[in-house]
Amino acid sequence: MGQALGCVQVKQSKVAVREQFGKFDGVLEPGCHCMPWCFGYKVAGELSLRVRQLKVQCETKTKDNMFLNVVASIHYRPLPDKIPDAFYKLLNADLQIQAYVFDVIRETVPKLELDTVFEQKSDIAKAVQKELAKVMYEYGFEIVQTLIVDIVPHVVSIKAMNEISAAKRKRLVAKEKAEEENILKIKRAEGEAESKYFVGLGIARQGQAIVDGLRDSVLDCFTQIMLRRG
Incomplete structure (x- = not known):
């Protein structure tokens, strides 16, 4: 913006606030x-209408006690029809946005387990977007996108996750081993029962053979006796 002889120039994608x-x-x-300074006019400041990006890193804890950092990317800009609010109401828009991002993330993530946090990234982003859009509109800003x-x-959480995974794998291996031993x-x-069955069957057949042999012997003797008498 240039100012000379009571004239000012406002560049493209910007607006100036006149007082x-x-x-x-x-x-x-x-x-x-035209800005006739002799009549008390002056430019109080400028605002860029371009979309700004703010990255917010928030430390929080999940429902299963895993500590992590959630990084949100906020895209926002002043609303052209609410320039006075954007210029006068907030001293630092970034700090205000950051505070609300912290509030939403620290309210949402502790209700979820770690795996669910990864699965519901878009839902968390929508929750942040909804809260920011409502609040920042009152300050003259539009939340274009939240990601x-x-x-x-955290390193400690990663170590704990690895230990939990290792314990799960050990339990799975032990379970599979127990199932395998049970099957064996x-x-x-079953093999012993089948073997005993066949042994018993053999003994039964052997006994039957002895009985049959005795019966045949008795019949032969009886036949010979009858022949002699005849």
Whole structure:
């Protein structure tokens, strides 16, 4: 913005806030404007209408006690029809946005387990977007987009996750081994039962053969006796 001989120039994608004797008097669009300073007019400041990006890193804890950092990317800009609010109401828009991002993330994430946090990244982003859009509109800003760009578990949490995974794998291996041993026991028992069955069957057949042999011997003796008498 240039100012000489009571004229100011506002560059493209910007607006200027005009005051008269310290009181808001209007918004100057891009272009050249007459500013008779002798009548108390001055430019109080400028606002860029371009979309700004703010990255917010928030430390929090999940429902299963895993500590992590959630990184949110907020895209926002001043609303053209609410320039006075954007200029006068907030001293630092970034700090205000950051505070609300912290509030929403620290309210949402502790209700979720770690795996669910990764699965519901978009839902967390929508919750942040909804809260920010409602609040920042009152300050003259539009929240264009909110993204959860990264979720980074702490080193201690990663170690705990690895230990939990290792314990799960050990339990799974032990369970599979127990099932395998149980199957082998059943197979052994079935084999022993089948073996005993065949042994018993052999003994029964052997006994039947002895009985049949005795019967045949008795019949032969009886036949011979009858023949001698005849």
